[in-house]
Structure formats: structure tokens, C-alpha cells
Amino acid sequence: MADPIEKLRAMIEGIGGIINPTSTLRIAMLGASGVGKTSLLATMYQQLEKEVRGADLMLTPDLKDMAMLDERVNELKSLFNSESFRVNPQGGLLGTEDRHTFTFGLGRHGKTPTVTLEFVDYPGEWIESQANQEHKKKVYKALESSHAILIPVDTPALIGYPHRWHDKRNKPQLVYDLLKMAYIDLKEPRLVIFSLLRCERYIRNPEARAVMAQKVQEGYSQLFRHLGYGDLSQWVAIVITPVQTLGEIVLEGIPKNDYRPVFVKTSENAQYSPQDNEQPLRYLLRFVMRLHQYNHQGGGYVDFIRKLFKDDNYLINASTEFARGCKETDGFAIIQGRKWLDLSETRM
């Protein structure tokens, strides 16, 4: 593995090269390594094919990422291969990730993708331990210019053994510090998506599901207070999306003295059956479509959206339709900034 400092430098420099200000939708990912970001992206891309097949909307990974994401999906599927209830926790579930940027194209089937989605990973621990002031400034800048921020949450760490693993695994303090600096003087709408991963056990239990949003707000209370206060509350929309990357593999429990959550299949014949993995993307497009409407209504927002969709009305309508499929119950929630997600206006 390369020297972390080198990696960070490369990443930060890469940001400038990747960003195409006119046609790229940028999403920053703030989460611990091993939390399941790659799995999230892999299943998101893979599930989108299923979910929106009828809507003529296609998400295509960058070639350099495609093989890796496919491989990840295969790894996830292979977890179901055992004849036992028990699941090897390694591999897909706790794998380390080496890549920091994933690019997807969004477009109609058989056509060159119109919109570029760029997910950039900022592993918190690197920034925390290695970055100097200059690096940090660049990170803040990159975060500030991202249209959305995706915060993957290790749900067992958030909910199990309160206060014991959450701070270590999900680093809520660091997320707060970064966003606080990044959103100084924010004057544009932003979307923050909390994606709850490995949450199958909790989402299946009605009692646990009911308090899920509340647990997130408690776990990130400082951040919620900050974003919910003053001007920021006007610009920042926050949503919570629990995603089940595996479906029929659930948390059995967390051993007392070591954060090595144990997972089991719900039956010997359990099937790979991810749920709601496309929801973060739906929220993202809902946010973007709302900005597009806002732009048309003379909201004075940047002409970025028009350029982004290159006036492809067909794609815009398809995306809007797709965005209307956002879930808002059963653990899903819009915590604030509904106005930046309101698609009640008629389609274009």
C-alpha cells in the first residue's frame, strides 16, 4: 500500500483534474474505510438497472471502475454460498477500499451518457491524522463545491453499544468539523445524505426501524444542530436513507470487547437481495430536478443544471420521474430542507 500522505496528495490533486465544472455532478463521500462504500456504489449501480429498466435511464460506471464494482457484487453474492447460517465477515463486508473516486455516466439506454456523476471519497481518518493546514483547506474547498455529501453510516456501530463504537467507526466529530469548515459562507443549496449501511437487522424490526432517524440525529447531534441553525438551515437539505446491500444477511450481534459484528443468514437458502440501494441516487436526482425547476421559475440559480443536462428534456423528465420514487417512511426521512426536494410542480 502506498504511503498515506502520497495518496492524499494524489487524491487532492486529482480532484481538480476530475472536476468538470460544466457537466459533472459531484458527490463527496465522508465515511470510514470498511464501512461499505464500495458495496453501496456497486449495488446502487447494479440495482438501478433493475429498478429503472422501464424508465430508460441508465447508470454506467467508468470503465476503470466497472470491473471492480462487478467484482464487488459477485463477492457480496458469494456470501450466500455457504451451506451454513454463519457468514464469513471478511471480504465484502469489511474489505478495505483503495479507490477514492468513482465516476458514473447517467443517460438513456444506448446513448452516450449525458450527465457525469462523480463520487469522491474522503476517508476521514486520513484527513484527521495526516493532513496539514494547506491540505485541509483544499479538502474544505472540494467539499464546499460538491453538490451533495453522502455520509455512509455503519449502523451496528451507531446503534449497538451506544457511544462505544460509533465515535470510533463513524467519527461524527470529524464529519462535523469538516462540514462546519466547508459550509462557512454557504450561499447555494446542498444535499446531505445519511446512508445507513448494514442496517438489515434494524430495518426488519419495526421498533428499531421507528427510532432509526432519531438514532442518526442523536449520533450526529452536533452536526444536526449546526446545519439546522441560521442560514445553513435555509441552504442544506438532509435526508436519511437506510440501504440493505445484502438483504437476507443480518446482524447477529456485536461481541462485547471487539468491534467485529457477527452476521448470519436468515435461512440456509437466503438469497442476495439488496433493498433500497438506489434511494440515495433518487434523492440526489430529486434535489437536482428541484434545482432545475427552481432555475426555470427564475430562482436565479446557476445555469449549471441546464448545462448539466444539455437540454436533454427526455432525460430530465425520466430523471424527475425516477426522483419521485423516493421513500419517506420505514426508516427513510427528510430531516430538513424539504423545499429543496419539493417536486410538487408539474413536470417539464
Place this chain on the structure above:
Amino acid sequence: MDIARSSCITTIVEKRRPLASRIERVQGNLGVLDKALQDLEEERDQLLQLVSDSLVNGRLTGLGLRGVRDLIAEETRSIGKLKARFLRETLNIGVIGRARQGKSRLLQSLSGLTTNEIPDGDGQHCTGVRSTIYHDEALEPHGEVFFYTEKSFFNDVVTPYFRELKLGAAPRGSLEFANNPLPVLPSELKDSAVQKAMYEHLVKYRDHLNSYCSLLGSSPREISTADIRQYVAQDTVDGKRTFFNYLAVQNVKIVCEFPHKDIGRITLIDMPGLGDTGIGDEERLVKVLGQDVDWVLFVRMPSASGDYWADFDLKLYNSVQKVITDLPINQWSFMVLNRTSANSKLGDNQKNCQNLADNIGQKNPIEVVKCVIVDCSNSKEVNEKVLDTLLNYLVENISTLDEQYATACQDRLNNIQHVAGVVLKSAAAALGKGGAIEGEFKKFDSLLKQVWRDLTDGLESLLMELRQRRDKPDERLEANIEKSFALSRQDSGIPQLEEIEKIAKMHGGHSIAFGLCLHKVRTHLVQHFLPLEDVLQVYLENVRRQIADVLKQKGQLAGLSQDDGTAFLQEIAHQIPDELKNLKTAFETLSSVELSYRGFLQYRMRRHLDRLTPDGSEITVSPKATSVREALEVSHEGVLYDLEEAFDDWLCEPNLVAHAIVEEFVDSVLRSDSAYDEWRNFYIEMRAQVWQAEFDEIGERSRLRQRWEGLVVSAVDRNQPGALQFIN
């Protein structure tokens, strides 16, 4: 009229009885009250020796116990007279007059007796024997003679002479009287005719002792009327024979039929000696008179040569007046002026009779209901003018007089009840309030001050210690819980494959077998956690022991109970008086609060055990025993993970609970408004046990106080309003 009068007298006499029995009850109650006051008085005298506090001493000394007891004694005598009056079978008429006034003549005229039974003063002077003469138509006339006992003879007859004549110590018996010469009359008394006459009487008593002393102490003697004279007179009517028996006679009862018709239950009492030259003890005679008479006839024979109401008349009148102070004598007396005719040897005194009658109550205080001039030797005249008038008067007025008499007594009894109430109230407050005698408070307060400081400090320190521990897991509980988990993992109770197979076959499928086995495994798992019950109890007992230790050592309460921990706290709760509510409740709560497995853990564990129920399990099994067994294993394991996680949270809770329990206790017993006052009262109560060395004396005094308060309460109980009430 006569018949009506006769039966009226009977009714009057009978109506008196119930009152007599009510007076008797009050007399008894007076006695009981007096005894209670006497006990209190004795206790007071003891306390005065023991208590140095001048304030308390002053209060005790000032208690008017003696005054109340004197009132009771006096009233006991008064209502004794009233009771005797109401107990009588007859209405009694006392006949009073100095010697040679015609008193005996009057009695003869009234009773129909002769000088043989009632000696008159024509011969020797009066004997001093008191006679009661009963009217009874049904009985044969006869007499009953009652003699002095030797003791009453010397006490009531001889001793007053010795005292009056200043002759020194009186003899106490016949031998002593007979064998010693009579002391000479002191020279200063030799010139007094009265004293000289008395001395002569005494000489006679001594000189003739042999003649009558055998009669002293004899049983009453029933005699024929013919024999009466030898017991009441000094000689036979013809003077040929001399008697000395009368010297031993206390009184004579004569029963005969009075000549006047239909007079009812009437008794005449001859009261000799009153106003005469000193036979016997006037005071004693007055006392007897008071108990025995309803009416008095004064007999006075004015001199034919001129007369007036003299000093001796006044003196006699005053003596009788004292007999019943509750009824003015002018409401129950007649004056009979004995008229003598011109052909008697005394001459005609008619003019002077009229003169005295006119002057009665004029420039002299002699007042009577009626003044009658009559020839006492004329039976017809006496019966018409005196007896008839008197009986009519009695029938009309005696009930009113009785009522007046009784009311006066009742008023005094009410007053006694009131005064006793006031005195007892002072007695109740005499030792001061607060359970201690004021003088002790100085020492007590300084001891309490120190103890309060130590106790506060001790409890606050304990609370501080618990506060520091409250967010930390309890180590003992943690170790025991780890043991429970280790045991659960080691001994899961999951059935072997063969057994699972058997269950599946018996119950029709592996899925059902899985459900049944889940119940088994769950039940088995819970068993490993039951020992925590004891751990929790021991834990709480430790907390209580810590508090108890502080109370014993810092609060110095070790002397109050031999127990430890909870038992100690329970005992203290028991000893705290009910009125110290706050303190008592705090101790009761502390000693009764429970921290049990069931109350504290069981219901919380249950939620996590859901995965070991068929409904709560998320797992679906394949139709084979291995699948069921593995599913049971992962379910069991999962539940243990969850329980471990949950216990991680609960481990601090006993410390939290302990802190809360102690804090609530400390709040109640140290920080509430009434806390200090209640502790103070408790320590006052318990001072002898708490500070044994310092308060031994007070302990003793405390017991004396309890005795004192007990005696006061007992006296108050005996002074209830109804106790001294015989009329409403």
C-alpha cells in the same frame, strides 16, 4: 289530713334513699381521687429531692395538691352527713336546751313516757345520756342500751376532761385510771365554777369506776321500759337508790307509741348537756347532732321574775347553727318557751314568755321558724301547739330543705372537680415540655450539636462516595454477570441432533421442532441469570449497611439496636415515634426498598429473549436437524450478544439506584425543613440510650417523668366531670 301527713313523711323518707346511694358512689370517687392526688403529692415530694432545676422546683412546689385534698377531706365529711340524713328511716327532731328548762318535760309530753324513762331535772342534774325516742305503734315499748367500749370511753369521755381541765396526759384504760390519783385542778382554773363542776364530774367517773366499768364494751342491752331509769339516771324516782350505770352508757334507744295520732316515722332526740355546764365534749355532740337531726326544738323556760335573751342562749344557738352550715338554722328550728303557771313553784312566767317571744331576733341574732309558748308539762297543749305545727311544717318544707342542702354540697363538689382540674393541668406541665427537664438541655444541646455535625458529615461523605461511583459498573455485579454469560455459553441447553430429530418426528416437522427447542433454550438460558437475585440483594444490603454504620458511629445510635444493616434500620424506624413522620418514613422507606432480579432485570431481559421465541425469531430452518441445531446456536449466541450489550448499560444502574436511594434518604433526614427538629426530638427521647454515660441520671429522671406523667393522667382520669355528680 293526719293520714295524708303520715304517708307524706313516709314518702319523704323513702325518696331520700336513692340519693343516699348516689352520694355513696360520689364518696367512693372522692376517695379514689384523693388517693390519686396523694400518690401525686408523694411523687412530687420525691421529685423535689431529685430535680435541681429551680423553675421546675418552683412549679412542683406551687402545685396546690394539698389544698385540693383538704377540700376533698372536708367535703367527704359534709356529704357523709348528707348521706346519713338521707339514709335515715325517720325524720328526727332534736330537743335542745340547757338543764332545767323543761326539756325532759317536753319529751315526756311528746312521747308519753314518764320521768321513769326520761329523768327530769327536778332531782339530780342531768346525766348526759343521749336518748333517741322512736314512735312505733307496732312494737311493744322497750329500751335498747348502748355502752361505750373502754377505748371510746377514755377517748371520748375521759380525755376531753383531762384536756379541758389541763390535767396532763389522760389515762388510756381503766387500770391506769383507777390506780393513779387524779391530778389536782390547776390553780388558775380553781376559781371557775364551770371548770370546778367539770372536775367534780371527773372525780365521780373515777371514784365509781368499779360500779360501771364492767359495762364498758358490753353488747347492747334490750330492756323493758321499767328498767330504763337505772341506765339513764343517778337514782330511783323516790331517791332511795343510787345508780352509776349511766356513766358507761353511750346512748339509749327507746321505742314507744306517742300519744298523738298519725304522726308517722318520727324520732325525738334528747340532746343533753348542750349549753350546760360541761358534761362531755360539746364538739362531739354537735357532730352527732348534725348527723342525726332534721329539726331542732330549742327549749327555754323564761324566769318568772324577769328574763332576756342572754349570752348562753346565743352560745347555744350558735353551736347548733354550726351543725348544718348548708342550711340556715332559721329554716329548721322552733323555739319552745316553757310557760309555767302561777300555781307552780316557779311562778307565772307568761309575761316574760311573751316578752322573750316578742324580742326574738330583735337586737339578737336568734332566728327560728316559729316561737311557741307552751306549758311543756301539758301533753295536750304540747302536741297541739308544737308537734302538730312542726309536723305540718316538715311535710311542706323538708323536701325543699333537702334539695337546698344537696345542691350546696353538689356545688362544692363541682368546685372541687374544677380546682382539681386546674391543679392537674399545672401538674401535667410542671416538668416542662419536650420530654426533658429544662436544666438538662444545655448538656444535651452541646452533645446533639456534635452528633449532628458528625452525622451530616458522615452521610454526606457516603453520598459523595456513591456519587463518584454512580456511573461506574458495579464490580461484583459485573463479575457475577460474566459468570452467568460464561455458564450460558458453556451450557446452552441446545438439544443434540438426535433429540431434535425425535422432536421433529413427534411434532410433525423441523420447523415446529425449532420453535419448541427455542422455548427450551430460552428457559434454560434464564436459569443462568437467576443467581443475580442474591447478588442484587447482597449489593443493596451492603449499601444499607454503610448507612447503618454511619448512623451507629457518627450518629452514635449503636446503643439503640444490636442489629446491623437492614435490621438495624428497621429497628430504628420502629423506635422513632409516630409524630416524627418525616424521619420515620425515611427510615421505613430505606429499609423496605427492594432491588430484586425480578424488579430490576427480569422484565428488561425479556425483550432481548424475543429472538428465542418462534414469533420473534428471524430465522427460517431447513427440514433437517443440523439446520435446526445451527439455527438454535446462532439464535442463542445472538441473544447472548444482545444481553451482553444490554447488561453493559445496566451494570451501572445498581450504583445509580444506590445513589438515588441514599440521596433520597439524606434529603429526607438532613435537608428537609423539619429534619433537624425531628432528629432533635428523637435524640431527646433516646438520650439515655445514646449517651449512656452522660445521661444515666436523666435516664432515671426520664423514668420518674414517665411515672409522674402516669400519675397525672391517672388523677385526671379520676377527675372526670361525672365522677363527683350525685344530682344534676
